[in-house]
Amino acid sequence: MGPEEFRNAGHQLVDWMADYFAHIRDYPVFPRVTPGQLTDSLPISAPDTPEPFQQIFDDFQRLIVPANTHWNHPNFYAFFSVSGAPPGILAEMLISTLNVNHMLWRSSPAGTELEQVTMNWLRQWLNLPEEFFGIIYDTASISTMHALVAAREKAHPQTRTQGGNGNLVVYCSEQAHSSVEKSAITIGIGQDNVRKIGVDAQWRMRPDLLEAAIGADINAGKHPTCIVATVGTTAVTAVDPVPAIADIAAKYQLWLHVDGAYGGAAAFVPKLRHYMDGVDRADSFVFNPHKWMLTPIDLSAFYTRHPDILKRAFALVPAYLQTTDNERALNFMDYGVQLGRRFRSLKLWFVMRAYGRQHIARMIEQQCGWAQEFAAWVSADHRFEVVAPVTYSLVCFRHRGGDEPTRRLMDDLNSSGKAFLAGTTLKGRFVLRLAIGNFQTTREDLQQVWQFVQEHA
């Protein structure tokens, strides 16, 4: 593809992207396809000879788009609703154009230093202490895995060379994200050594049960190592009592990792900032700009006050990557599993500059307000109940008739294409989760969803 063909194809693609946003409400949020349908419509093998770009792009529109669940749709309310907003999308095009791999400062000074600068800007927005070092990974799951490796390095450094798990134990609430357990599986701590601490009536980790579990493990000859607290849990967006948990971490000298993958965005909003109380005492923290901060997937921001420990856990430099640059030259490859790194900070830089903190904060505050309103509509209808406190922009609710009508409502809504919701199970009962987070969602969209639910109830 020569420069002129590239230019024309690029213009055509950007036109399509702009039209996609302009007419996004015309798309069914969940596609009208069945499992295997797309696979069956595509060739079994890749072509041996070149195909015209136009043909590939036509097939994208004809086959791929109709089989897509539209995460960027304003009526996407499943899981945590996200936004890939235009400034970040355009930056993605530049990221691929430069095609940087900044494993070393030398392999891209721009990639390395912009990551340091944007992580520092974001640290300020998150109100984290100045000594926190930031690094970008792909997802919160991987960020949490790095936190657990750093915790292990601090508690049991011989693991790096000798393997074994040193009887290490990790603590989190029973509402913590499954990535904590997956991290324990991955790094050899083992699922059985993750203690899932009980929660109070508002789904927050109970510090008394946490301390009791730590005590029991010490008595049993185990080695308590790390506590993972969550600010904005996945199921109901509960906020664990981080200050009390930090006291316990300090008392037993445990690593405290805080998962604010979704809820960290509250720090941008002065009146929600208290949800982050105590996070300044953490050893590490994760926040995902690709969730509630307008940044296209994927970009996870990991912070730690112990970059030295993280580096001790991971630095391993083969001869071909050794450099003699001065001490200002940071080599991000020393701070994680991966060698190669995408220029992710470029999209964060575009997003932070194009919107500014105030605009993002306004969006978050407005969406939290709509969630309160939606919950009020639900509560006013005797057929429904709100089943968890509305802390951020998530409403968990169900039909009082039980699991079956609640599930049917979700299925009706999803198959209508008008909106997309997912559910979860709380205390054995199926509930719907309406998560507001897309930058194009309006109050009218939410009114229409509620009207649909009421009509089908």
Ligand SMILES: Cc1ncc(COP(=O)(O)O)c(C=O)c1O
């Ligand atoms: C609280 C929390 N932590 C971690 C994750 C995992 O995020 P990721 O998909 O970036 O690994 C999620 C996903 O929704 C989450 O809600």
